[in-house]
Amino acid sequence: MPFSRVFSRPLRIGALALLLPLFLAVGCAQLPKDVERPVSNALAVPAETPLGALVQQRRGAERARFDSGFVLLNGPAAAYGSRLALIEAAQKTLDLQYYAIHADASTGRLLRGVVDAARRGVRVRVLLDDFHSTGRNALVMQLAFEPNIEMRMFNPVAGARGSSVGRMFNALGDFDRVQQRMHNKLFIADNAMGVTGGRNLGDAYFGIAQTGNFVDVDVLAAGPIVQDMSRSFDSYWNNERAYPVQSLVSREELLKMRDQARAATAAQQERDGNADGAKPPDGEPRPSDAGPTEAQRAAAWDEKPLDLRTVTFVWAPAVMLADKPAKIAAESDSPPDTSPSPALVVTRARSADGARRLSALEDASASADGGETVVSGLLQLIDQAQKDLTIISPYFVPGPDMKRAFAAARARGVRVRVLTNSLASNDAPIAHVGYARHREELLAMGVALYEMRSEQAGLGSALGASGASATGESRSMLHSKVLVMDGRLLVVGSMNLDLRSQLQNTELALLIRSAELSRAAIAQIDSVMQTGAWHVEQADGGLVWRAPPGSGLADTRTEPDASVGLRLLLKLFGPLAPDELL
Template identity: 65%
Template sequence: MSFIDLLRHLRHRTWSRWPIMALLVLAFGGCGGLPKDVDRPVSTALDTAGERTELATMVQQLRQKAGARHASGFSLLSGPQEAYGSRLALVQSAQKTLDLQYYAIHADASSAHLLRSVVNAARRGVRVRILLDDFHSTGRNALVMRMAFEPNIEMRMFNPVAGPRASFLGRMWGAVSDFSRVQQRMHNKLFLADNMMGVTGGRNLGDAYFGKAEAENFVDLDVLAVGPIVADMSRSFDSYWNNPRAYPVQSLVSREELDRLRAQVRSSGEKAGAEAGSPGSTAPADRSLASSPQWDTQPMDLRTVDFIWAPAAMLVDEPTKIPLEGDEPAPSAAIRVGTTPGAHPEASDTPQAPPAPAAPVSSGDTVVDGLLTLMDRTRRELLIISPYFVPGDDMKRAFARARQRGVRVRLLTNSLASNDAPIAHVGYARHREDLLAMGVELYELRSEQAGLRSAFGSSGASAAGASRSMLHSKVMVVDGRMVVVGSMNLDLRSQLHNTEIALLIRSRALAAEAAQQIDTAMREGAWHLQRSADGDLVWRAPQGSGLEDAHTDPDSSLALRLLLKLLGPLAPDHLL
């Protein structure tokens, strides 16, 4: 593999690029900054509550049929077909507005099929706004920005990276004078239709998030929400959309530049990917997606969804958590918003008056800080899925306090073999013994064999030729009565650098559903990390797997473990 090929494979996690990027930038210097005096017309979510749109009517009928006393409903989307089908259904049902906010949209077959449906919605009069973090928009993935030049579609890039988009290497020159800002990213995920239905959770848009990648696929979870809580999600979208950190695509790149980039991608042997990333394309990649027997591209029938109606609230980081170009990071607050009462874990199920307008949870809190507060209020049991788990001191103290109160804490994270960028595993591994000593139960997702190449996030099938599973869900279940689903990881990057969003739903039924999925994953699909009688770490094999227990990180090569042992001291927790 050439050096350029290696750079192309440094992906998925922002931090995995920084050591090489920093060396390159320091060696070669920087380039121009971001455009000035950018025109950003202000727009807000359309109020469709009083209109007889298809989705508004559907929500009202579903609620009446269920005899629900709460106005907002929720359904967990744990399977890739449900996750994809729900988004496709929202696009095809939208009559007024579509708002999409994502950390990454990959130019591949599943995104192309979905985005072409978005283009069709725009052509029938739906107002479309797409807000995308700018870090991954290079090379083939930059072609997604062609959406901005479609009629009735606006697209903005959040916290742009200066520099040419033709290659990852060239863009990095623009980071040298603004390193602290560029390594902070908008990690939020929202997919909203007519201000009445929406999806949030861990998934970005791309084949690997919907079970269609040949080599590596993410295990993820979203929640489909309906009712007034979606208006809160829309207000969150508006706060980012109208922020000066959001740049209209036209201020960053012209259509002619994107056309030249498309030709360059084609000539480099990535024609299928270039076509798949083009909204107006009818590329073979898209046709194969539609005809694949392993993939149902039909939209979900939203009328048949079994919604659970419950009180809920939302935590979202302020956009100011990310500094403007040349500025120092501003004090940040996680705003708790929710028109649905009773979302506090100690609240009763009795309907109450609507809460006051959104206010900070407490001065200086972030979304992750808000979750630490929830941990401090947990009484009996805490179930957590965090794919990238790098606990800071305050997080470890929260776990210790919970254990001192007798709270059972179980946590599922990636194993070294299942981690798409294993250097993050270093930050987790150095805290494992402390966590076990305080009584935290640790489970690591079982995956296929991981070798040296995977240390750099390199794609490729396992030695056995099978697709590698990688954990990407971000979920908490508190005392069997509250579920938290969002974009956040329990790591210092989510706490200190990236902006995040989380939906807090107070429902025993939904909590039981999520807990059952987590229990099954821990029991049947994960290694249980424990201490042996002589004090060494031992990985107990998943139930029914027929595997033997392991005494080193299972399914990983010696070369990979040695490399990470060497790199570990150079990788501070707060950048992982």
Template identity: 50%
Template sequence: MQALSMIHRLTFSVVFAALVVCGLASGCTDMPNQGPRTASYALAAPGETQMGRLVQSRRVAARTHNDSGFRLLDTADGAFAARVALAEAAQSTLDLQYYAIHADGSTEVLLETVRRAARRGVRVRILLDDFNTTGANAQVLRLAFEPGVEMRLFNPLAGSRASLAGRIFTSLYDVERIQKRMHNKLFIADDTWGIAGGRNLGDAYFGAGEASNFVDMDVLAAGRVVQDMSASFDRYWNDPLAYQVQTLLSKEDIEHLRKKPAEQARSSDAPPMAAVAPAGSPGNAMVLPAVTEAEFASAERSPTDLNGVSLAWAPSLLLVDAPGKIGPGDDEADAGETVVDGLLGLMQKASGDVLIVSPYFVPGAPMMKVFADLRARGVKVRVLTNSLASNDAPAAHAGYRRYRHALLAMGVELHEMRSAGRSNSGDRRRGIRPWLGSGIGGSAGGASLASLHSKMVIIDRKLSAIGSMNLDLRSERKNSEVALLIRSPALAAEATMLIEGTFVHNAYTLEQDAHGTLLWRAPPGATYGDETSEPAASMMLKLLVDALSPFAPDAML
């Protein structure tokens, strides 16, 4: 499983025990002065670009009064191909905002399209949260020194980038700031086409992970709402917490991180990120890097040609947290009304059905009150989250399990996704959709675990929120988030079908008896059976969650 989510959540749940130690450490350092910066903004008239004219022609052809169009990206291939298509089609601007970009094979392929865009004169801006830019992943920062590319790191940590643990240790004196992270995920071309959703950039998010893969969901957007996405990007890009990479480290610093003993024998002209792919990564010569454009074009639902992409035109709204939510200061005063607050307000207006997908689900008292009010009015509430075995963040599961009994008692349906093996050499389209099939158990070529990573809320089968937010207190009060809110019964029906398909084919339904004993029910006709204790989780993993529980306050998860 991916370790970074676990490290992020676990670190900040036990961090206070280490503060005294940090106070004695000489490595605690402050951030450098930024110096003068040049602000930059979205295009003044994006509709005049070729991509803008394409949106307008598609809108005219659809004969719609709605000014924004959408398409679900529910497969790994489709999500990857859509990003490649946007980078290749951009003529003026390309803006990327991410929590994590991993230095591995799929990233090398995708970012090569970004480099090509910069070389043909496209202004490229990349805004990356600084938490994960250590070790091999620090090589992603080479992009900051590419002509035509500007890269900034949001809310940086002090200290060496050689290891994440070392950086955290030397930053513990500033824990109130460093625990708040920019979790937003946007990919925007010419301020007219964009992608929002749950995926970071890396093999595990595009079906190419060797040990595990994330089951995820994005949405491709076109039209007016993308200008709102661009305005949000600008606000973060020009915020004082966005540091130019060059103020934090030099090209020589990155090269020094690359030249460790294991890399000394590598060719000096090797691709900059593939050359330092983490152990166990498919690397630059396997899986996605070997996929040709023709293969992507023939892949089911892969929108490589924007002219041929079908769009659902619908009213929409961008929900986004203010940058002030991050950094020093009081959480609530700086955060204001958050994305999760807005979603809770919308849930309270539901009349029939609320469907939630959240990989890390730690409701907290305010959210539990909303659920209780909904159930009292007869509104059906269903939740899909990770089982312990499929969860890459055991600390988050420690928080979630505190609420299972109370949620079931009030009539909330809980479904936990089964961690199932799939072949690395088989179907690469490991988004939500492949989990609808019956061939989930894996095949020859090596098995890979699955971890739910999608973040969605669907209200009354007509209003869909898809974005970067989890339904937990960390997303509500600590991390910044962004979501697209789309009022389209057709799009909501498609997303609901995908989620309900997961209920039927690859998730347990939780029940509890009169004594509060939990039972994990397998779907009718499943090849696996009912369970009476955290399905497929090892004893060691169960003991780990037990050990973490006392050090995992809800607000840190």
């Protein structure tokens, strides 16, 4: 969750105000100076690896017109299996770039495979945004002390890693820099195949968390487009904002934190065993740190690698957009980055013979290239829509530029549909306020709004807890970032359509010109809109949430599935949070 979303949670504002003088008196921890960052780059000739040879063989056997191939990964099994397959297939290099890597069961299985790959001679580089590397999750940093593995933390937060709260207080004096985060996601093997999209690494992203799971979409890419993904990775890896783990924390400190985490887990298990089953006084569910049971893991996925020899690739032209690292400020005492543009278009995909381009993709990428950031580029792209625009954005906070783009599209007769989280399905409910305050304006201009269904959500979710439903079942939370335009252009990436992604976090997006992949994505989105989402409409001077047909649910005039307390809390405190900080 972005740094400012934590600070904007209403129940913590008062506590911060009271404690601020104390922390200013204590002073802020500092980041290390004169850090050595040996420069390294992606594998130069991926075709010489078995994975690269497989890509060439598949392309030749299928007589593909285009150099790059894509698989739309929808669902935890395919998402997890693709990463396992890349780990097992890698012979030379593995490059991982993520906003969050959680120390839990699913990640443990993946990272054991990464360590095994390093021990057989694969060079591993792991680049992780530093925001979530506290407490138990800091243990992921032990990778840096494994032979043949390098790990760097991007835009680190100074201070001890025992708790996220303590690090936040240390960051108060450098708030503008620290609230900006590296939100990119890449998983690349031998510079020949790679996965990108919205997923971080953790149980909740692979369908086995006990309390709440994210609905997400990834793309497996093969061919020259992966080299462009790697160039983006290298630009972040070799940037001054990337700190080797060893410059931030020692192995001894991590081992101490590991022992503390184990002791805390044992104590929690003992408390759970002695509990009498009584509910908390307010009746709200509490999240559990317990990992998934074997039955839950088996029901979600069977931990089998995807068969890269038989998976069906769609060969198509593609463009990748990636924000430059300069979008995030360096240390406050460093000279400013003077790069002319914080956005980067890193490829213009050609057909296999290199002689023919698809004008629609050229026009789209040229429009996107005019933006100052990835999201601004996508807004330029929206200006090219002629018939249909379908968007999934879990955090949807439209700024003035976005609303102008939607209004112009509607004026051209373009059908615009947006699927986002409901208040109940949002893992950061305060961000829902930034969407809700624009809801009636969007509906008035003709934008169709759909909100993801969820189980009952109460005050616990206002604190960011992906809480269990009232029935004890895990609830679903939308996390996919997808755009489909005119039935022929598919965009999958890390970006939300909100001001945070546009102005603060770094993002990336893969634009694929494919009617086949666009149809597949639209089919999945339509299914959710028809059976798993509330359709929001204006009626009789207010809003009404239309229940999905056949769901057995009734239409409602209040935020569905959210408790009265949560709705009231956000109504009172929501106006205090500006859009750009949500």
